[in-house]
Amino acid sequence: MSTFSAPPETPATALAPANSAIAAAVREGLTAPRKSLPAWLFYDAEGSRLFEQITLLPEYYLTRTERAIFQAEADRIIAAAFQSWHQATGDGQPTPDGAGRLRLLELGAGTATKTGILLAAAVRAQGETEYLPIDVSESAIAEACLTLTETLPQVNLQPQVANYVTDDLAIALHDGPTLALYIGSSIGNFGHDEAVAILRNLRAQLRPGDTLLLGTDLVKDTAILEAAYCDADRVTEAFNLNMLRRLNRELGAGFDLSTFRHVARYNREASRIEMHLRSTRTQQVSIPSLNLSIPFQAGESIHTENSYKFTPDSIRHLLREGGFAVTHTYTDPQNYFAVTLATVAA
Ligand code: TRP
Secondary structure: OOOOOOOOOOOOOOOOOHHHHHHHHHHHHHHHOOOOOHHHHHHOOHHHHHHHHHHOOOOOHHOOOHHHHHHHHHHHHHHHHHHHHHEEEEEOOOOOOOOOOOEEEOOOOOOOOOOHHHHHHHHHHHEEEEEEEEEEHHHHHHHHHHHHHOOOOOEEEOOOOOOOOOOOOOOOOOOOEEEEEOOOOOOHOOHHHHHHHHHHHHOOOOOOEEEEEEEEEOOOOOHHHHOOOOOOHHHHHHHHHHHHHHHHHHHHHOOOOOOOEEEEEEEEEOEEEEEEEOOOEEEEEEEEEEEEEEEEEEOOEEEEEEEEOOOOHHHHHHHHOEEHHHHEEOOOOOEEEEEEEEEEOO
């Protein structure tokens, strides 16, 4: 191993317990022969703010395309979720006392800006609607709740700050259908095995007739894909570098941000955009709170993110492995993005 232990007087126990998951992930990722950091580390308050900016960039077609699909299909999506429940349970529409209402649950809700379209459709169909946003970012979820309280008062909010990647989900029981949302192609930020584990973690909280709406970016021309992750205004670069700023703040790490460059390239064999932070020089970066000093060669990089691109076939296979069966696929005229509705497989 190419790391050394800092002297014993280094306060290795000074970390707050909340940072222990971060510490473990950073230790594992930066001491591996090929360095990496997990994508969930992006989403501190600043990272969540930068991510919202990414979704507004002209090059970043994903968000506006998925939003357009929701705008065109929201009422049909809600109807299809009820239909799936009806087929599995025989239950019809909700009764006037509210029994049998559809609730929405969302993994990685963020500020839930697109979710409002689906919530509004659920409110049109049944009036009051329960919504359970789950996200690692407390600031993002607080903003989501603030906005929704003002714009959709018929929505009952039950927010959860949780990491659905590292922790088992714990969702309250419900006497009607649940429509789970996992949108924004967030599933594409995980490798196959982790993606399957996330789907199974969710699946374990659902019942036959419940549904999942999955948003996925589709395979397309390399230039279009790469531009989406390397924008002219360099917002994606700031987002990527913010991960190092977070480690400096929360772990007392000594990353000099001016010595790392943002790199994004499409790997067609693996069907994924790969994002890296490349060290421009040979250097050692110390992380005293972890008793680590991390050596970098000039040109060596930290792999910070993958963004997998899908085909209708790869979506179906992934869902099948996660315990879901596809019932409907919605896409845009250019076939840039897919929104897939799947039911809990028997
Ligand atoms: N899941 C989306 C995507 O892969 C959003 C996203 C996550 C993203 N991490 C990102 C976008 C990093 C840009 C850079 O596109």
